[in-house]
Amino acid sequence: MEYSFFFKNNKNQRLFGIFHTPEKKLAKVVTIIYCSPIFEEKLHSHRVLVNFSRYAASKGIHVLRFDYYGDGESEGLFEEASIESRIDDIESAVEYVKNQVNPSLIILLGLRLGGTLAVLAGESLPKVDGIVAWSPIIDVKQYLYELLRINLSYQLTVHKKIQYNREALISQIMSGGSVNIEGYELTNPLFNEAVHINLLTSAHQFNQPVFVCQINEKQVPDKMLQNFVDSINVENKQFKNFEESRFWLTQKRIYSPCTELFNSTIKWILSVLSR
Amino acid sequence: MLNKEHEIGLYNTNDIDFSINSEYNCLEKPVIFVNSSGERLFGMIYKTQKQSIERKVGIVICVNSVKYRIGSFRYHTMIARHLSRIGYYVMNFDPAGIGDSEGVFEEKNLFEHYCDIQKGKFREDIIDAANFFKSQCKLDEIVLLGLCGGAISCLIAASKQKEIAGLILLGIPVLLDFVEEKKEKFDKASTITSSNYALSILVPMLQKLANTETWSKIFRNKIQWKDEFKVFFKSIKVITAENFKRLSFTKNDKIYNKNILSKHKRYNILFHKSILNYFSSKRKVLFVFGKLDYMTWVFKSEFQDKVLIPNNPYDNLYEIYVIENANHIFSLKESQVELNKIIEKWLQTHFAIF
Numbered sequence: 001m002e003y004s005f006f007f008k009n010n011k012n013q014r015l016f017g018i019f020h021t022p023e024k025k026l027a028k029v030v031t032i033i034y035c036s037p038i039f040e041e042k043l044h045s046h047r048v049l050v051n052f053s054r055y056a057a058s059k060g061i062h063v064l065r066f067d068y069y070g071d072g073e074s075e076g077l078f079e080e081a082s083i084e085s086r087i088d089d090i091e092s093a094v095e096y097v098k099n100q101v102n103p104s105l106i107i108l109l110g111l112r113l114g115g116t117l118a119v120l121a122g123e124s125l126p127k128v129d130g131i132v133a134w135s136p137i138i139d140v141k142q143y144l145y146e147l148l149r150i151n152l153s154y155q156l157t158v159h160k161k162i163q164y165n166r167e168a169l170i171s172q173i174m175s176g177g178s179v180n181i182e183g184y185e186l187t188n189p190l191f192n193e194a195v196h197i198n199l200l201t202s203a204h205q206f207n208q209p210v211f212v213c214q215i216n217e218k219q220v221p222d223k224m225l226q227n228f229v230d231s232i233n234v235e236n237k238q239f240k241n242f243e244e245s246r247f248w249l250t251q252k253r254i255y256s257p258c259t260e261l262f263n264s265t266i267k268w269i270l271s272v273l274s275r
Numbered sequence: 276m277l278n279k280e281h282e283i284g285l286y287n288t289n290d291i292d293f294s295i296n297s298e299y300n301c302l303e304k305p306v307i308f309v310n311s312s313g314e315r316l317f318g319m320i321y322k323t324q325k326q327s328i329e330r331k332v333g334i335v336i337c338v339n340s341v342k343y344r345i346g347s348f349r350y351h352t353m354i355a356r357h358l359s360r361i362g363y364y365v366m367n368f369d370p371a372g373i374g375d376s377e378g379v380f381e382e383k384n385l386f387e388h389y390c391d392i393q394k395g396k397f398r399e400d401i402i403d404a405a406n407f408f409k410s411q412c413k414l415d416e417i418v419l420l421g422l423c424g425g426a427i428s429c430l431i432a433a434s435k436q437k438e439i440a441g442l443i444l445l446g447i448p449v450l451l452d453f454v455e456e457k458k459e460k461f462d463k464a465s466t467i468t469s470s471n472y473a474l475s476i477l478v479p480m481l482q483k484l485a486n487t488e489t490w491s492k493i494f495r496n497k498i499q500w501k502d503e504f505k506v507f508f509k510s511i512k513v514i515t516a517e518n519f520k521r522l523s524f525t526k527n528d529k530i531y532n533k534n535i536l537s538k539h540k541r542y543n544i545l546f547h548k549s550i551l552n553y554f555s556s557k558r559k560v561l562f563v564f565g566k567l568d569y570m571t572w573v574f575k576s577e578f579q580d581k582v583l584i585p586n587n588p589y590d591n592l593y594e595i596y597v598i599e600n601a602n603h604i605f606s607l608k609e610s611q612v613e614l615n616k617i618i619e620k621w622l623q624t625h626f627a628i629f
Contacts, residue, residue, distance in 0.1 A: 183348025183606035
C-alpha cells in the first residue's frame with residue numbers, strides 16, 4: 001500500500017511524502033526514511049527509488065519518501081532551503097514516522113548528497129538505528145565547484161565567453177545573489193553551509209551501524225569513500241562496491257534494475273534488525 | 276497501525292482533503308486514477324481558490340520524456356502553483372512506468388524511449404488523465420501543456436481527442452530521435468536545417484579554428500574531427516542552399532500548398548499529421564521556443580517556413596514565441612519569467628475565466 005500526503009515539519013512548513021507500507025509485516029516494524037539527492041539527480045533517480053521502496057515493502061519494510069522544503073512538491077522555493085533546513089526536515093520525517101507507526105527500527109537511507117545528509121542527521125538523532133549511504137558525497141565543496149561548471153558552460157553558449165568565472169560566481173553567491181545551475185538557483189544558505197562539509201575531515205560520533213555503498217559502472221574503488229568508512233568508529237560498519245549504472249545521472253540506457261544493490265541493502269537492514 | 280486520518284489506502288487517495296497552499300492560494304491534492312490499460316497512475320491536482328471565476332479551465336501538464344511529473348528544476352510544480360493562483364485548475368501526472376505510477380518502463384536506450392514518445396507512447400495516458408481531471412473538478416475546458424517530449428505527446432493526444440480545447444507546446448521536436456528502419460541514431464549534423472542555426476554553429480567553430488590549441492587537439496586526436504567536419508560542411512551547405520533559394524525567389528512561389536512536407540530523413544510524419552488534424556478543428560495552439568535551442572530552428576525550417584507561411588489558412592489559430600537566451604528547458608530564471616508571462620497572457624486571451 002502507498003499513502004501520499006502532506007505533513008508539517010518542525011517549522012510548520014508543508015512537506016510532501018509517500019509512505020509505502022507492506023502487506024505482510026515483519027515481526028518488528030522496520031521503517032526506512034529515504035533522503036533524496038538534490039538538483040537534477042533527484043529527478044533522474046526518482047523511479048529507481050520508487051522501485052526500491054516497492055521492493056522493500058514487498059519484503060515487509062515500511063518506506064517513507066519525502067521532499068525537502070523547497071523541493072519536489074513540498075512548500076517553498078529551492079533557493080530558500082539549506083543544509084540545515086534539510087537536516088531539520090529529515091528529523092521531522094523521523095518524528096512523523098515515530099508518531100505514525102512507532103517502528104522498532106528506523107533506518108536513514110540517502111543517495112548522493114542525500115547520503116551525506118543521512119550521515120549528518122543520523123549521527124545526531126538518537127532515534128535513528130542505522131544509516132545506509134548510497135554513493136554519498138564526501139567532499140561537498142568539490143561537488144558544488146563541479147556544479148558551477150554548468151553555469152560556466154551556459155555562459156559560453158549564450159555569450160560565447162565566460163563573463164563570470166568561478167570566483168566571481170562564488171562571490172555573487174556569498175554577497176546574497178544566486179547562481180543558476182540547470183534551472184536551480186544556488187544561493188548563500190545552501191552554498192555557505194555545504195562548502196564546509198567534508199565527511200573525511202570532520203569528526204563523527206556514530207552510535208548506529210553504517211552501510212556505505214559505492215555505485216559505479218566500473219569496479220574501481222573510490223578511495224575517499226573507503227577512507228571515510230575506515231574512519232567510522234563503530235563496530236558494525238560495511239563498505240561494498242556495486243557495479244551498477246550511476247542512475248542519478250542522465251543515462252544512455254534506462255531504467256537500471258539495480259537488483260544487487262536492492263538485495264544487499266535489504267539484507268543489511270534485516271541483519272541490523274536481528275541483532 | 277497508521278493514524279486514522281492518514282489511513283487512505285492505495286486506491287483511495289481521492290478521499291483525502293485538499294492541502295492548503297496559502298502562498299499560492301490554491302489547494303493541492305495527490306490523486307490516483309486508472310488508465311485504459313488498467314494501470315494506476317499518480318497525479319497532483321492544484322485547485323484554484325480564486326473567487327468568482329465564470330469558467331473552469333483545467334491545464335494538464337505532461338512530463339517531458341522520462342523525468343517525473345515535477346519536471347526539470349520542478350518547473351511543472353511551480354507553473355502549476357502559478358497558474359492556480361491566477362484562477363486555473365492544474366494537474367500534473369506520471370504516465371505508466373514513470374514517477375510514482377504503476378507500470379514498467381522497458382529497459383532501452385534513451386533515444387529509443389524518445390522515439391517511442393515521439394510516436395505517441397503517452398497519448399492514451401494523457402487522454403485518460405484529461406478525462407479524469409475534467410470529471411474530478413467538473414471543468415468546462417481542458418488545455419494540455421508540455422515541454423519537448425511532453426509537447427509532442429500533448430499534440431498527438433489532442434489530435435485524437437477533440438475535447439482538448441487548447442495546446443501549449445514548449446520546445447516541440449519535429450524530428451524523430453531514431454529512425455528504426457535505417458538504424459540511424461541522432462547526429463548533430465542532421466539537425467542543421469536552417470541558416471540561423473548553421474551560423475550559430477559555424478561562427479564559434481571558425482573562431483576555434485583560429486586557435487592553435489584546437490589544432491593541437493586535432494593532431495593529438497582529442498577531437499572527433501570526422502563528426503566536426505560533418506557538422507561544418509552541413510552548415511556551409513544549408514547556408515548556401517538557403518541563400519541560393521532566396522536569390523531565385525519570385526512572387527509566384529508564395530502560393531500556399533498545404534501538402535508541403537519536409538523531406539528531412541527524420542521528419543516526424545505523426546507531428547505533421549497531428550498538427551494539421553488539430554488545426555482542422557479550429558483549435559488554438561501556443562508554441563514557445565528558446566533561441567538557443569536547435570529545435571527552434573528545425574521547427575522553423577521544416578514546418579513553419581513550409582506550412583505556416585503568410586496567409587496560410589491557420590493564421591488565427593496559433594502564436595509562436597522565441598525567447599532570447601533561452602535554452603531547450605528554459606533553465607534561466609529570466610527565461611522562466613518570460614515564459615510564464617507568455618503562457619499567462621495566451622490563456623487569459625483564449626481561455627479567459629472571468
